[in-house]
Amino acid sequence: AQKVTQAQTEISVVEKEDVTLDCVYETRDTTYYLFWYKQPPSGELVFLIRRNSFDEQNEISGRYSWNFQKSTSSFNFTITASQVVDSAVYFCALSSSGSARQLTFGSGTQLTVLP
Amino acid sequence: EAQVTQNPRYLITVTGKKLTVTCSQNMNHEYMSWYRQDPGLGLRQIYYSMNVEVTDKGDVPEGYKVSRKEKRNFPLILESPSPNQTSLYFCASSYSLRSSYNEQFFGPGTRLTVL
Numbered sequence: 001a002q003k004v005t006q007a008q009t010e011i012s013v014v015e016k017e018d019v020t021l022d023c024v025y026e027t028r029d030t031t032y033y034l035f036w037y038k039q040p041p042s043g044e045l046v047f048l049i050r051r052n053s054f055d056e057q058n059e060i061s062g063r064y065s066w067n068f069q070k071s072t073s074s075f076n077f078t079i080t081a082s083q084v085v086d087s088a089v090y091f092c093a094l095s096s097s098g099s100a101r102q103l104t105f106g107s108g109t110q111l112t113v114l115p
Numbered sequence: 116e117a118q119v120t121q122n123p124r125y126l127i128t129v130t131g132k133k134l135t136v137t138c139s140q141n142m143n144h145e146y147m148s149w150y151r152q153d154p155g156l157g158l159r160q161i162y163y164s165m166n167v168e169v170t171d172k173g174d175v176p177e178g179y180k181v182s183r184k185e186k187r188n189f190p191l192i193l194e195s196p197s198p199n200q201t202s203l204y205f206c207a208s209s210y211s212l213r214s215s216y217n218e219q220f221f222g223p224g225t226r227l228t229v230l
Contacts, residue, residue: 037221043224044223044224045224050218091157093158102163102174103148103160103219105157106157107157108157
């Protein structure tokens with residue numbers, strides 16, 4: 001069985017603050033993939049990043065960065081200098097080689113960026 | 116444009132009245148899946164299909180049926196909808212899940228209300 005935990009249900013920050021969204025996962029497989037999706041108020045799911053279990057390098061894309069740590073089974077997502085347009089629900093998800101059919105989602109974190 | 120389409124986008128119906136939500140992808144993807152999204156629960160998989168005529172249950176299949184007669188289409192059928200099936204539904208597809216690396220592309224969502 002695999003599981004994804006996003007302990008932060010809601011986060012509220014003021015524009016230009018940095019914010020980190022936590023994601024902790026569980027899987028027995030050694031090969032797996034982690035994802036982050038963004039769901040803006042319009043409702044669609046927007047793919048942000050994919051990371052495989054063999055690549056622990058952190059990644060930066062503009063104001064977004066991801067910190068993958070296998071030792072703590074975490075895949076945290078940081079937004080630097082947040083903007084109002086970052087307000088959305090963010091989902092972390094896991095796909096393991098042992099259950100390749102399934103993408104397991106966390107419960108999501110609602111991020112609100114205030115002007 | 117590569118996309119996953121769902122219809123209808125919004126539906127209000129009454130208990131017991133059979134309905135079908137259509138899903139179609141134009142990317143020649145083998146794998147298709149249905150999820151439901153509920154507050155605090157993230158997205159949960161209902162059914163998935165590895166290819167034409169191959170379908171299997173996800174985590175929450177009760178009350179739903181699917182079929183995969185053509186590669187591009189994967190309709191979700193609610194034979195006798197009940198209020199607990201009120202939810203936001205997403206269809207997704209990916210090239211193959213032989214490798215769980217493959218990103219899943221999501222449709223725009225169908226918001227279903229069962230009165």
